[in-house]
Amino acid sequence: MPVNYDKAVSFYDATRGYRAGVVERYRDALLECADASVSARMLELGIGSGLIARPFIDAAQDYVGIDLSRGMMRLIAGKVEAGCDLRLAQADCAKLPFAAGRFDLVHAVRVFHHLHEWRACIDEARRLLRAGGVLAIVENIAPADAELAPWGIVQEKWDQILRGLGVGGEGIRHGIWMTDDRMRRYLLATGARAKTVDLLRYVEKPVSPRIMVERRAAGMFSSDWRLPPAIHGEAVRALQDWLERECAAPDEIAEREMLFRALVARW
Numbered sequence: 381m382p383v384n385y386d387k388a389v390s391f392y393d394a395t396r397g398y399r400a401g402v403v404e405r406y407r408d409a410l411l412e413c414a415d416a417s418v419s420a421r422m423l424e425l426g427i428g429s430g431l432i433a434r435p436f437i438d439a440a441q442d443y444v445g446i447d448l449s450r451g452m453m454r455l456i457a458g459k460v461e462a463g464c465d466l467r468l469a470q471a472d473c474a475k476l477p478f479a480a481g482r483f484d485l486v487h488a489v490r491v492f493h494h495l496h497e498w499r500a501c502i503d504e505a506r507r508l509l510r511a512g513g514v515l516a517i518v519e520n521i522a523p524a525d526a527e528l529a530p531w532g533i534v535q536e537k538w539d540q541i542l543r544g545l546g547v548g549g550e551g552i553r554h555g556i557w558m559t560d561d562r563m564r565r566y567l568l569a570t571g572a573r574a575k576t577v578d579l580l581r582y583v584e585k586p587v588s589p590r591i592m593v594e595r596r597a598a599g600m601f602s603s604d605w606r607l608p609p610a611i612h613g614e615a616v617r618a619l620q621d622w623l624e625r626e627c628a629a630p631d632e633i634a635e636r637e638m639l640f641r642a643l644v645a646r647w
Contacts, residue, residue, distance in 0.1 A: 383494040383602050385428060389451040392429050395600055396490075402582045404435045406640050409579040410487060413644060414514040420484040423508065425473045425501070426491035430456035437464055444478075446471040474500035476508060483508050487516040489640075492563070494602065498556045499566055506570060506647055514646050515572075519558045521641040523581065529636035531584075533627075534592040534619070541618045545611055558643045572645040579640040586635040593623050593630075 385392065411417060418439040427433050427445025429452045436443050437460050444467045447453050453468050460466055471477055473488070474497040486505040492498050505515045522532065542548070556563055558576075567574040597616045599605065604612060623630050 383448075383605070385447075385449040385602070386451040387605070388600070388602070389429075389449070389455065391598075391600055392452065393431060393455070395595060397431060397585065399583060399585060402580075403432055405580050405582070406432065406489075407435045407439070409640070410485075410516060410518075410642070413577050413579060413642065414485050414516065416485050416514070421482065423476075423478070423483045423486045423505075425486065425488035425505070426494075427456070427468065428452045430459050432489045434459045437466055441465075443467070444469070444483075446473070446476065448472065473497075474504060476504045478508050480507050481510045484510055484513050485516070486513070487518060487642075489518040490520060492517050493519070493557050495556065498563070502563075502566060502570065502645075506572070509647065512646060514644060517558050517563070517643040517645075518579070518640055521559070521639045523637055523639055526636050526638070529584070529634045530587050530589045530592050530632075531636070534589055534596065537622055538596060538615065538619055541615045541622075542607075542611075544618075545615060547607065547611060558641065563643060567643070567645045570647070572647050574643060574645045577642045577644050579642050581637055581639050584635050584638055586633045588629075588631050588633050589623060589627050590630045593619055 411420070419441050421442040422436060422440055422444070424433055424436070424443070424445045427447045428449070430437070430445070433443070433445055433456065445453070445456075446469045448470065450470055453470070456466065456468070469477055473491070473495060486509060492501070495501055502515070509515065564574055595601070596604070596619060599612070607615070
């Protein structure tokens with residue numbers, strides 16, 4: 381089953397949000413990459429709370445979002461201007477309730493690594509796109525020259541702890557990353573022209589190792605939702621012990637540069 385983010389409604393924006401201006405820059409970079417304008421017919425897969433969608437909705441004439449979580453979608457209403465033509469549908473990315481050729485641009489940000497049926501999602505996007513339309517599969521990626529900030533330090537330790545408990549990182553993650561070559565090969569097999577594009581570089585909101593450990597303990601990462609409670613609890617205790625005993629600067633606030641990297645396909 382795809383991941384439903386209903387349980388993340390209370391903390392999603394606080395833990396996944398961007399600095400001011402970043403999503404507007406993402407919108408402009410994506411439209412330029414897709415050779416599209418705000419008048420294009422656009423669909424966002426996994427619109428969630430509208431973190432990415434808001435600047436599109438404010439400017440676009442035809443913008444549609446789908447998500448499994450009604451709770452997340454309810455958050456969008458408070459983020460858009462009164463009178464905006466906001467259209468949402470509760471739907472699975474692999475079974476979309478729209479007519480063929482309906483859209484010029486389909487994009488998904490931080491979605492495909494949740495999808496078991498990622499091939500079916502690509503097939504649906506292809507069906508919904510007009511001839512020459514663009515699918516952009518987008519992730520937030522740390523550049524090769526980025527320093528290992530608190531997020532990465534804590535993530536590495538968490539994965540190490542889970543492996544010690546007999547749970548591999550790949551065992552608890554359930555979709556496919558844009559960097560996985562299977563995705564590119566599948567797109568090419570469908571007849572698409574596909575390329576990888578770095579849309580923009582940005583700076584994340586600052587965090588400390590302690591903040592990241594607290595979020596892990598509170599179950600704020602979807603990759604942990606499938607863990608048995610006993611395993612999660614034991615792993616959290618080990619992570620907290622590491623924070624207090626071994627982490628060199630548990631309360632040092634830091635930030636890192638990231639990329640919006642897109643796998644862009646056109647049929």
